[in-house]
Amino acid sequence: MIKLIGTGVWIVLITLGSVYFSLKMASAPKVDTAAAEREAALEFVSGYTTTVPVIGEGGVNGYLLTRLAYKANKDLAAKQTVPLPQMITDELYTLLVGKKMIDVATVGSFDVDAFRGIVKEGLNRRFGAEVIAEVYVEQIDYITTASVQDPAPKRGQTLIKGEVPAGQPAEKSGGH
Template sequence: MLKLVLTGVWVCAVTLGSVYFSMQYASAPVMSEADADRRASEEYIPGEIITVPVIKEGAVQGYFLAKLSFSATKEGIAKLHAPLRQVVTDELYDMLVGSKFVDLADTGSFDLPTFKVAVKDGLNKKLGNEVITEVLVEQLEYLTKDDVERVANSQNRPYQKPVPVVDKNGNVAADKIPEGAVKATSSSH
């Protein structure tokens, strides 16, 4: 018993020592003064989920779901004539409705870095100034029209009859309870 207690104390001492020394030698990443000034002049703007229809050949082919957040200059945000979230939503609709960002034939060709740069450039062009400094993607999904219909129809699925259980002799065992289950149930009471 004494060996077990001493082993526990030894393990605790080693653990605490390793945590202490790792904290002593760990250091925060060094940020240059220019980076610190830039970060102090920026503000994080959380995004909201928007659903943009993907239109091809005059019909809706699917839906592009996006939740984008932004890093923007405080000075630029103060000069805006409309709230940034509404401007972002408007620009994303302008960019994505009827665009080639989502190719239905080859969804694997989507280029996220290009998309982020295009959103940033499009927003800054619309705002008339370098307001957006970074685009952060929180959620990005594409649902085909068939995916949406499949989910919608699964809630209205008609009741399906249960499949009967057949025992090894080919008899339908719908009303039979195996003997082992009865004994196990009755013995537990």
């Protein structure tokens, strides 16, 4: 009889221990409030299509059409004296014309992640604060001057076709 009672007590203790352990492990995950606040402070800024001339020997060889999107800090972006789209366009001209980040002759050598990082770094340096959190490449196209003068098919090429994260607003109308 004592063995039976001892076995029953042992089963009850094991059951209670496993239920307690299961409830402890199944509790809600801890929320990183700092990360949630940082994400709430960001807004999605859809970029305009920017046309940048590709200057080579003898003049303009073609045009890079770029469309980038950004996640920016709402408060810091609102404090800027120069509007965000104009500053972004200027930085793209600096990178793509001044520093020649994209070599159209060797498309395969273009590093998209490095380009995003350099755009983000350059914009934040010019703003004097961490305004831009992320840069998204929607598309970069190259159109030759010959295709502009004689628009036959297959004269231009898409260099990069990116995707903006799901759930983001559509592109704003207008262009530069």
